[in-house]
Amino acid sequence: MSNSTEGMKSNLTEAGGHMRQAAVDTGDALRNAAVAAADELRLGKANVKADLADGALAGIGAAEHAGGAAREQMDALMDKGRDLIDSASELIRERPLASFGVAFAAGWIIAKLARGGDR
Structure with missing residues (x-):
């Protein structure tokens, strides 16, 4: 064999070795990237769960306040209703x-309107 052939074989062998090492390095890089991506996904999943839990707690707090506000409004309406009934009772006592x-007039008007709708 000539020097050129030996040189070519040597260079091809060296190139093959570099190609094998490049493949190993590529595999390592992909594995490392997969591990890093999995870690990031776990961290992201934990953050999403924490945000959703915080959102749920805030929603529950808002619902509790809404219930209290509704009770306050209902109490105010009941007080106004009692005041109207008291005023009506007082008016009836003063001017029966x-x-x-x-x-009687209100009843007659309502009856007249009800009969007018039947025609």
């Missing part, structure tokens, strides 16, 4: 004939 007349 006028109250009866107003109630």
